[in-house]
Amino acid sequence: MNIAIIGAGWAGMAAAVAAVQAGHHVTVFEAARTVGGRARALDAAAPDGTALALDNGQHILIGAYTESLRLMRLVGVDVDAALLRLPLVLRFPDGSGLRLPDLPPPWDALLGIARARGWSWGERLALLRMAHAWQRAGFACHPGDTVAQLCANLPARLLEGFIDPLCVAALNTPAQEASGPVFLRVLQDSLFSGRGGSNLLLPRVDLGTLFPETAARWLRGRGAIVCTGQRALSLAAGRRNDWQVDGTAFDAVVLATSSTEAARLVSQCAQTAPYALTVPMCDWSASAQALRFEAITTVYAQGTPHADGRLLPEPMLALHGDAGHPAQFVFDRGQLGGPPGLLAFVASASRGERAQTERQVLEQARQQLGLAGLQAVQTVVEKRATFACTPGLQRPAAAIAPGLQACGDYIEGPYPATLEGAVRSGTAAVQAL
Ligand SMILES: Cc1cc2nc3c(=O)[nH]c(=O)nc-3n(C[C@H](O)[C@H](O)[C@H](O)COP(=O)(O)OP(=O)(O)OC[C@H]3O[C@@H](n4cnc5c(N)ncnc54)[C@H](O)[C@@H]3O)c2cc1C
Incomplete structure (x- = not known):
């Protein structure tokens, strides 16, 4: 089949890998200039102006992320070198x-x-x-x-x-x-x-190298097309059981975008789709549109490392978080392949705005870690980091219509919004086509 995959986050890349392995012709459309979506590498600058490879947010994987680990190995990532495994x-x-x-x-x-x-x-x-x-x-x-x-x-x-x-x-x-x-x-x-x-698996390489960028190279090497900087604007049901993405026909489409963007494409498509598809597509779109989100803020800050290159006693520490102390964890990126003295503070379910959160985190570091004089390097607020994982939540199903599947961390499944949930749903979406 000729398959379009819309979105090159971890779910879309997992779907593309599964489709290429199944022998399909694959075209991936990615709106951003880089692949990886909400788990991607970020080019930044250190306080002295030198280039610094950061991530849009500090991520942790665990040993039970079997599908993520399988996919990384498949596309050629040396998992033992790329991830620090800790109890x-x-x-x-x-x-x-x-x-x-x-x-x-x-x-x-x-x-x-x-x-x-x-x-x-x-x-x-x-x-x-x-x-x-x-x-x-x-x-x-x-x-x-x-x-x-x-x-x-x-x-x-x-x-x-x-x-x-x-x-x-x-x-x-x-x-x-x-x-x-x-x-x-x-x-x-x-x-x-x-x-x-x-086990905790802490990335020692940037998130792009860990999977999506390495996967994009693997896909291109096998004839797949991965177009970045190309947002899919429209989806329509074709006349010959096909699907049109911006006017180009495909036998099947996998929507691997965020839930809001998938809802927009599906509800727009429902307006011209055959009558039998209209109601299920509108229902699907409404359930994707109904999800609420939580933010995550990552504050990167530079301190002076000790003689052994460490700034913290462990690569990762828990912090006492509350309304005025937004970070729950801090990572010593110097112990994770990054420059010595670079810390990443993670404020999950964060509610404050960026400058205030940054100030509060630096003060929290002073109070709880005894680190005065940390210099903020970059603060990344991901407003829609994950869906709010509340009781009784109805998540959209993967199947939307024949030949049209959705994948992503928000699709119905046992896990909260995680890398593992995303890649599992990507692999499953292609198997279901
Ligand atoms: C700061 C932060 C920290 C996190 N920490 C962890 C963690 O520690 N462990 C963990 O397991 N998970 C963590 N997560 C969650 C994890 O990152 C996500 O669950 C996962 O990345 C979601 O992947 P996805 O492919 O489903 O969606 P996305 O990454 O959102 O991918 C969707 C892609 O579709 C593209 N797109 C959208 N619309 C279009 C369009 N019309 N045309 C073409 N492309 C389009 C987007 O640009 C994007 O690249 C964290 C998330 C954040 C933001």
């Missing part, structure tokens, strides 16, 4: 928090919780009891439960120091509003999918 750590600057040992599940979680620093025995037992109850219930709960309701019986220190940061890191939605069932599914897949599933 799951959720440590604060004072050393309190959790670090799982390298053991098969459930022993890693059991021992990790038993040895957690700064928690009383009562708190550790409360968490173990709760984890056991979730496992006994098959990691299922009432569809309307929020994460806060699910964890209501846990002591306040565990909520603030463990559940809240874990929830906001995984679902980018505060625990009071986040979906309990999706949270449990993430816990199940990371903690019980097998040895290493809960």
Whole structure:
């Protein structure tokens, strides 16, 4: 088939790889000048003016991201070199928090919780009891439960120091509003999918190199066309069971754009589509249009590294976040292949505007890390970073019409908005054509 893929984020690139592997002719349309979408490399400048490769946002992968890892290897990424693999750590600057040992599940979680620093025995037992109850219930709960309701019986220190940061890191939605069932599914897949599933994988290369740019080279090398700087303006149902993208006919189309852009293209297409397709297309478009979003702000700041090149004791630390202290995590990019002393602060579910968030994060670094004199390098606010992962959310299905599929992190599936959800839906969309 002659297939058009609209959008070259991680989902679109996964779809394009699957389509080329299945022997189809593939054309990818990408509106931006670079591929990667919401997980892309960003050219920036260091305070002294030298070129700096950053990302539009600091990302973490976990060992259970099997499809992402498979695709990276397939397009030629040396995964062991490109990702720093660490046991799951959720440590604060004072050393309190959790670090799982390298053991098969459930022993890693059991021992990790038993040895957690700064928690009383009562708190550790409360968490173990709760984890056991979730496992006994098959990691299922009432569809309307929020994460806060699910964890209501846990002591306040565990909520603030463990559940809240874990929830906001995984679902980018505060625990009071986040979906309990999706949270449990993430816990199940990371903690019980097998040895290493809960490992943190921290990129040591920029996000473009990690997959989308390497995939684009792999695709072009196999005859696929990847057009950047080319926004698909219109989609129409053709007369011969084909689909027209800006007037060019394709046997099938995969919409791999954001949900809002997919909703626009599908609702516009419904206006001239055959009668039988009009209602399902309008319904699909309405469900994609109904999603709400959460922002993520990444503040890059430069400090003076120690003699060993490090600025933090670990590549990643948890921070105490609240309304006036927006960051929940900080990464030492100097320990991740970046220039020594460069930190990336991540404020998930961030609500403030850019200059204010940047100021607050620098002050938070002074208070919680003892780092005065950090110099802001670049602050990236992604207003629509992920959909708000709330209980009972109806996400759009992948199938829109015969020969027309959608993929992306927002498509119906078990995961919140993640790289893994995006690539899984990309691969599945092509298999369903
Ligand atoms: C700051 C930040 C931090 C994050 N952290 C993590 C993390 O730590 N771990 C994790 O797993 N996930 C994380 N995520 C989520 C992850 O980045 C997304 O789930 C994933 O990138 C979504 O990929 P996608 O392909 O579905 O969509 P997108 O990346 O949005 O791709 C859509 C593409 O379509 C293009 N496009 C749109 N309209 C058109 C058109 N008309 N024609 C042609 N092209 C078009 C866009 O330019 C874009 O390139 C984070 C996201 C952000 C923003």
